[in-house]
Amino acid sequence: MIDFELPENIVRLREAIHALATEHMRPISREYDEREHEKPWEFLRMMWEISKGTTITGEADGALREARGTRHLASVVSTEELSWGDAGLYLSIPNAGLGGAAVAAAGTPEQKQRFLARFREGEPKWGAMAITEPGCGSDTAAITTTAVRDGDHWVLNGTKIFCTSGLMAAEKSEGFVVVWATVDRSAGRAGIKAFVVDHHTPGMKVTKVEKKLGIRVSDTATLVFEDCRIPLDNILGSPEVEKERKEGFKGAMATFDATRPVVAASAIGVGRAALDFTREALEKAGIRIRYGTPPTKLTAVERDFMDMEANLQAARLLTWRAAWMMDRGMRNNLEASMCKAKAGLAVTRVTQKAVEILGPLGYSRKYLLEKWMRDAKINDIFEGTQQINLLIVARRIFGYSSRELN
Amino acid sequence: MVGFEPSEDQKLVQETVRSFAREQIRPRARDADETGEIPAALVEQAWGLGLVQGTVPEAYGGFGNELSAVTGALVAEELGWGDLSIALHILAPSLVTVPLLEFGTEAQKREVLPTYTGENFRAATAALVEPRFGFDPAEMETVAEKKNGGWILRGHKCFVPLADEAEHMLVYARTGGPGLENVGVFLVRRGTPGVEILEREKNMGIKGLRTFEVRLSDVRLPAEARLETGEAGVRRLLDRSRVALAALAVGVSRAAFEYARDYAKERKAFGVAIAQKQAIAFMVAEMAIEIDATRLLVWEAAWKLDRGEDATREAVLAKQYAAERALEITDNAVQVLGGHGYIRDHPVEMWLRNARGFATFEGLAIV
Ligand SMILES: Cc1cc2nc3c(=O)[nH]c(=O)nc-3n(C[C@H](O)[C@H](O)[C@H](O)COP(=O)(O)OP(=O)(O)OC[C@H]3O[C@@H](n4cnc5c(N)ncnc54)[C@H](O)[C@@H]3O)c2cc1C
Ligand SMILES: Cc1cc2nc3c(=O)[nH]c(=O)nc-3n(C[C@H](O)[C@H](O)[C@H](O)COP(=O)(O)OP(=O)(O)OC[C@H]3O[C@@H](n4cnc5c(N)ncnc54)[C@H](O)[C@@H]3O)c2cc1C
Numbered sequence: 001m002i003d004f005e006l007p008e009n010i011v012r013l014r015e016a017i018h019a020l021a022t023e024h025m026r027p028i029s030r031e032y033d034e035r036e037h038e039k040p041w042e043f044l045r046m047m048w049e050i051s052k053g054t055t056i057t058g059e060a061d062g063a064l065r066e067a068r069g070t071r072h073l074a075s076v077v078s079t080e081e082l083s084w085g086d087a088g089l090y091l092s093i094p095n096a097g098l099g100g101a102a103v104a105a106a107g108t109p110e111q112k113q114r115f116l117a118r119f120r121e122g123e124p125k126w127g128a129m130a131i132t133e134p135g136c137g138s139d140t141a142a143i144t145t146t147a148v149r150d151g152d153h154w155v156l157n158g159t160k161i162f163c164t165s166g167l168m169a170a171e172k173s174e175g176f177v178v179v180w181a182t183v184d185r186s187a188g189r190a191g192i193k194a195f196v197v198d199h200h201t202p203g204m205k206v207t208k209v210e211k212k213l214g215i216r217v218s219d220t221a222t223l224v225f226e227d228c229r230i231p232l233d234n235i236l237g238s239p240e241v242e243k244e245r246k247e248g249f250k251g252a253m254a255t256f257d258a259t260r261p262v263v264a265a266s267a268i269g270v271g272r273a274a275l276d277f278t279r280e281a282l283e284k285a286g287i288r289i290r291y292g293t294p295p296t297k298l299t300a301v302e303r304d305f306m307d308m309e310a311n312l313q314a315a316r317l318l319t320w321r322a323a324w325m326m327d328r329g330m331r332n333n334l335e336a337s338m339c340k341a342k343a344g345l346a347v348t349r350v351t352q353k354a355v356e357i358l359g360p361l362g363y364s365r366k367y368l369l370e371k372w373m374r375d376a377k378i379n380d381i382f383e384g385t386q387q388i389n390l391l392i393v394a395r396r397i398f399g400y401s402s403r404e405l406n
Numbered sequence: 407m408v409g410f411e412p413s414e415d416q417k418l419v420q421e422t423v424r425s426f427a428r429e430q431i432r433p434r435a436r437d438a439d440e441t442g443e444i445p446a447a448l449v450e451q452a453w454g455l456g457l458v459q460g461t462v463p464e465a466y467g468g469f470g471n472e473l474s475a476v477t478g479a480l481v482a483e484e485l486g487w488g489d490l491s492i493a494l495h496i497l498a499p500s501l502v503t504v505p506l507l508e509f510g511t512e513a514q515k516r517e518v519l520p521t522y523t524g525e526n527f528r529a530a531t532a533a534l535v536e537p538r539f540g541f542d543p544a545e546m547e548t549v550a551e552k553k554n555g556g557w558i559l560r561g562h563k564c565f566v567p568l569a570d571e572a573e574h575m576l577v578y579a580r581t582g583g584p585g586l587e588n589v590g591v592f593l594v595r596r597g598t599p600g601v602e603i604l605e606r607e608k609n610m611g612i613k614g615l616r617t618f619e620v621r622l623s624d625v626r627l628p629a630e631a632r633l634e635t636g637e638a639g640v641r642r643l644l645d646r647s648r649v650a651l652a653a654l655a656v657g658v659s660r661a662a663f664e665y666a667r668d669y670a671k672e673r674k675a676f677g678v679a680i681a682q683k684q685a686i687a688f689m690v691a692e693m694a695i696e697i698d699a700t701r702l703l704v705w706e707a708a709w710k711l712d713r714g715e716d717a718t719r720e721a722v723l724a725k726q727y728a729a730e731r732a733l734e735i736t737d738n739a740v741q742v743l744g745g746h747g748y749i750r751d752h753p754v755e756m757w758l759r760n761a762r763g764f765a766t767f768e769g770l771a772i773v
Contacts, residue, residue, distance in 0.1 A: 001409040002416070002476050004706050073408060291722040292586075292644070295765070296540040310703065310723040317702035318695070321410045338695045387688070394687035397694050398671055405682050 021085025083269025099127030166221030203228030214374030431488030438614030478773025486657025491614030534769030
């Protein structure tokens, strides 16, 4: 069926999260943007208590996955709502995060149990994923961090940057970091594996926390690995260097099929915040959008607003579709990149346009709009830049390998 | 419950129309554009698909299928993919049947609908747009004046498809002050005195479709000629039309996308397929994304219409978005083909001319 009505349980979930976002996120939004590296512990603890066991991002263990046929749809709807509240705060919420998504996508049942169970109990914890290095970002196959086998251990060496919640996962909680490293550089992609490095493992050190354009409350960390020894069975998937296996590089890449719609949803939440704010400001000024009036009679502001609205809704529907596919067990690699590419760009433009339309109300730090514009931009960069997602879409359309189109 | 898959019945319709568009419409599209004529045999064949008469209840001679804007959008996309002119020609009878089904009186339905459920195609049309800058349906100049228990229509319309052969024409006219609630929809029979079909229009695109300017000089109609559109009916009809046009635009866009995609894989430059150059690959990827995005907006608006809800906002946004994307996508398709795209041996220049029209088209199709 072609249908756009959210199921009752998701509608209720959305309402509950909207209330939470209004009450607990918006009021501290500005403060923690300005305080940059400080954590709003009260909010984080509250979210930990609420989300313990349910999880809002990436994490997916078998039981949960099977429990509901609408899990991913629920996930994108709630992510939009939380990011409507504050995208930086949303990214800071203690949970298994991207690292959890990687474990869920590429880990064995035993590993899922060992690494993910902790997110249902005790103190707040974070999971993180470290791929990006100073020398390579988009070109994930070019990473240089090495993992060498030494008896009962893997020994990691290298530097990772821009790791979301890296500080919280590695040093401020009993979380973990999933680190991508190569076991055999000559094997290229096939040699790249993902390793789970537990919190406070000797040899892993956070050396820097970045200052950023937006999402400032979320920590973005540099992690240095110096002879960092981890147990042999902390490798996700098979240690064999084989092409065409789901584990290792491919498994980790599959993580993105699950997380890109969530990132897209987060982007849409920020965009909607900006759109709502703009609509309210226009209404206060006595301007109502006249749908159905011929374009030649509309003001430029009305046209811009309708354009923003349509773009945002288009991105949202693409995102729902990608999530719906996952809920049905369909492969959504193409659709995940489509929604991410669309949402990242749409929201970047929507927020920038909103600031333009509202002039001083948009540019002033007295209001949150300028912050949303800064927050929005990250969605065009992480989890695959705009260009990388277009590349993926193009490859799928043309049936090209990454060698044929790069 | 959220879903993105047509029902089994809808898929069947979609498949049928898709193969008809591929096998029958597309091969005749260029000729229709060049000669300005659509072969009668093709129109009859299309009639056999039952797209128009299908949604007419059995009581009036139809097949009694549900009138669904979503199904209509699926059909329109496939026909639009085949050819826009031919699609608009084939769907023209629905310009009368659908408004009648929604807002016709029992007498109107009995009189008119059987004309459009027979063995053969019979043309019908609607006259909405007027030839001037900034035409606004809420402030149209064509007026319907109440007189002696009947109506007198005066005005000047354009973009009236198949006006020369239409058995019935629905005329949109203002019955009072500004506002869509004051627009009446009137059933005008062929040959009614005062209706003057002017010269066939010459348009940049949709050249296969015959469209006309129509002058209405003191056209006298009985009171019963008016449809029962009430407060919100005209708005709903305009929304239906927007959704239909947007779906057609998705079809045109998809045609251009597929052609450009295939060409880009074949065409070599600098030792590789041009598709292997990001400048081309990204353009094509964006086409694909925007086509899916637009289609979903169209489906959502259609879905709202089917639920009987006010869908003006959704329909307007979908239509505007679709019109802009269609122009962008067909333009990019010409670009992907380079000089060859500019040459009429390839269809992309035709699609660009057709797509440019969507910003202007209003009321030209209804499903
Ligand atoms: C706040 C923040 C949080 C992040 N969180 C994480 C995290 O948790 N874990 C993690 O591993 N990483 C994380 N990242 C890193 C992020 O994923 C990378 O920044 C991103 O992948 C881009 O890599 P780069 O910055 O090295 O840019 P580059 O790869 O150097 O790209 C620079 C530009 O070139 C373009 N480009 C690159 N390759 C191509 C190509 N083949 N074709 C066309 N254009 C190309 C890019 O699109 C971009 O515009 C984070 C980054 C930020 C800013
Ligand atoms: C009306 C008309 C008049 C003309 N007059 C003349 C004339 O007088 N003399 C003459 O010699 N020619 C003439 N031309 C030809 C014109 O110069 C070529 O059509 C033009 O150079 C493009 O070449 P192409 O058509 O082979 O496209 P292609 O080279 O096949 O290009 C197809 C597409 O791929 C893109 N592309 C190609 N290579 C790359 C790349 N490396 N990176 C990214 N994108 C790429 C192009 O930009 C284009 O979008 C004329 C063409 C027309 C339509």
